[in-house]
Amino acid sequence: MKFNKVLKNLSTYEAGKPIELVVREYGIDPKEVVKLASNENPYGTSPKVVKKISSLAKNMYLYPDDSMFELKEALANKFQLDSKNVIIGSGSDQILEFCIHAKCKTGSNVLMAKTTFAMYEIYAKQVGAKIIKTKSSQHNLKEFSKLYKKHGADVIFLCIPNNPLGECLDKKDVYKFLESIDKNTLIVVDGAYQEYASFKDESKKICPKDLINTFPNAVYLGTFSKAYALGGMRVGYGFAQEKIISTFYKIRAPFNITTLSLAAAIEALKDEDFVQDCIAKNFEEMKRYEDYANQKGFEYIPSYTNFITIRFEENLVSKVVAQKLLEKGMIIRDLTGYGMNAIRITIGTNEQNTKLFTLLDEVLEELK
Amino acid sequence: MKFNKVLKNLSTYEAGKPIELVVREYGIDPKEVVKLASNENPYGTSPKVVKKISSLAKNMYLYPDDSMFELKEALANKFQLDSKNVIIGSGSDQILEFCIHAKCKTGSNVLMAKTTFAMYEIYAKQVGAKIIKTKSSQHNLKEFSKLYKKHGADVIFLCIPNNPLGECLDKKDVYKFLESIDKNTLIVVDGAYQEYASFKDESKKICPKDLINTFPNAVYLGTFSKAYALGGMRVGYGFAQEKIISTFYKIRAPFNITTLSLAAAIEALKDEDFVQDCIAKNFEEMKRYEDYANQKGFEYIPSYTNFITIRFEENLVSKVVAQKLLEKGMIIRDLTGYGMNAIRITIGTNEQNTKLFTLLDEVLEELK
Secondary structure, X not given: OOOOHHHOOOOOOOOOOOHHHHHXXXXXXXXXXXXXOOOOOOOOOOHHHHHHHHHHHHHOOOOOOOOOXXXXXXXXXXXXXXXXXXXXXXXXHHHHHHHHHHXXXXXXXXXXXXXXXXXXXXXXXXXXXXXXXXXOOOOOHHHHHHHHHHHOOOEEEEEOOOOOOOOOOOHHHHHHHHHOOOOOOEEEEEOOOHHHHHHHOHHXXXXXXXXXXXXXXXXXXXXXXXXXXXXXXXXEEEEOOHHHHHHHHHHOOOOOOOHHHHXXXXXHHHOHHHHHHHHHHHHHHHHHHHHHHHHHOOEEEOOOOOEEEEEOOOOOOHHHHHHHHHHOOEEOEEOHHHOOOEEEEEOOOHHHHHHHHHHHHHHHHHOO | OOOOHHHOOOOOOOOOOOHHHHHHHHOOOHHHOEEOOOOOOOOOXXXXXXXXXXXHHHHOOOOXXXXXXXXXXXXXXXXXXXXXXXXXXXXXXXXXXXXXXHHOOXXXXXXXXXXXXXXXXXXXXXXXXXXXXXXXOOOOHHHHHHHHHHHOOOEEEEEOOOOOOOOOOOHHHHHHHHHOOOOOOEEEEEOXXXXXXXXXXXXXXXXXXXXXXXXXXXXXXXXXXXXXXXXXXXXXEEEOOHHHHHHHHHHOOOOOOOHHHHHHHHHHHHOHHHHHHHHHHHHHHHHHHHHHHHHHOOEEEOOOOOXXXXXXXXXXXXXXXXXXXXXXXXXXXXXXHHOOOEEEEXXXXXXXXXXXXXXXXXXXXXXX
């Protein structure tokens, strides 16, 4: 059977290894496995959310409310938008798909940083679009401008702050750049980690309302998978002017969100104290990673997220370090696939981080 | 902003109205609203599934196991397949998308019955494919053959049994037809209601293993949303030979299923007694609808599913009947959008069906 040509050389996204896999492959007691690989909120799900899920489980024979009225209203209220400016996705991932499917086809140009969220490229390639990347790994708006002038673009992806590196553009620089972009280019501002960045440094904060009012061609993406501690529930959202949102609705499959995911997200929005508390702890713990890296003489990228990227010199191979940690039950992310000799570690709880330092010490000793 | 041309004239799928909407719009007590519109299993979620969901809710901060190892194994065991023949989707809907995205582009031909599941056409149009439909509303394989010989097709959709009409092709006729189809045409056998059809009549039963072994170009689709009573959890599956499945994997977004959905589906598969019991009750209650229709002189389509389609003569307008029932808190599906003066009613519990007959009597009286 012949399939669409564009699929021929596509690679599939490699997700962070789940705990279940390590248990199966290395026979490690699940209680001993620590996963600091997928930038989840390590402080667990809000107890209010857990209660809500349990109370609704008996209704799962019914389809979800496909209008998503309540969640859209809750998000609109929080961000002072109209619910017509809101679309809900199975993770903000799915809104990335909507962006690509709405704007791109074979031969379209998609502009992004060299090292950024892998799905931008994967979704773009699925429709045959051409990927244009900066030479710099981290977001460099001068390079973005040069490439845009040279090639144009149907979609531009800005990951603010950037995953998997952790750096973050300033809001004022982003705005200045966006002013130079043609209104027929779709600008995607991926704010999956914005809660962290704006907590650490106000100058990084992107206000979705102001963004989409200032730039009618912008889409702002947010997620419940990170600070809101709902990675397992798959809920993200997109904000944009109504014309863009209504086009996305033409692409969205009905019932793209489970009933429990909708309810969990609504409940999570009510528990802001929990979220803010988790973010504060995140940056306290982040300091321990910076100290550790300094102590060992490792270079790290100052991070505005809930993870940290540590680079190695030639004497250490990130792939080997990650594998050895995995065999000890510690799951982190190797960035070899992104062309870097580096590892990305999610900032865990105090206890998890202590364990990481201990095991990494062991691995470094073994590799001496 | 200009979007892809194919999106211009697309319509969006109109889902069955959720109970929440009727409560909001007509101010009816949610306890009084009955939804017989989306072919859910009216006997509720298996208590074992409810227990499982509650026990796992606290882990929702972690991403799902994207390998979906356990659910794929469970399905493979049940259907005597290898897990390489299995892909999981956010409802079988998502596998329909995979089929279209793998095979179709602008100008592709997609063949289907005139009145069948609306998403076949919507997904096909999203990529600019041309829709070829039989003249007959119900599946007519002679017409399928003629149209196939004339136009060819990249994808053929067979809904066995058919939603929203309820009729069901015989397995032997399906096989005979499929033998005449070129191996480069993807054949999609949508078995969303197969559990019902094969319970009622063994000659309707399609064995997925035999189907994909006999026809390397066939995909079998199943769902947990109907007999397995998990409409709110969004889990469906596709079975095919490995070459097809691995291509679908290139299109699938990571983490397309929530953790609770995976767990619920695994648990639901363990509770076959519950499912069989629900199906038996379904056909007992269906008899009441047939009797009711006969009594009133309404024509109905003999159904192999958990719903029944009742046609009206010119003296009744299905849209009006459905609206009047809605205002009384009874949600059913009007088929005007499918070009028919007919309503589709999901077979509910004994009590729900009694209520339907009472309210429909009232409506018929009012419309006299």
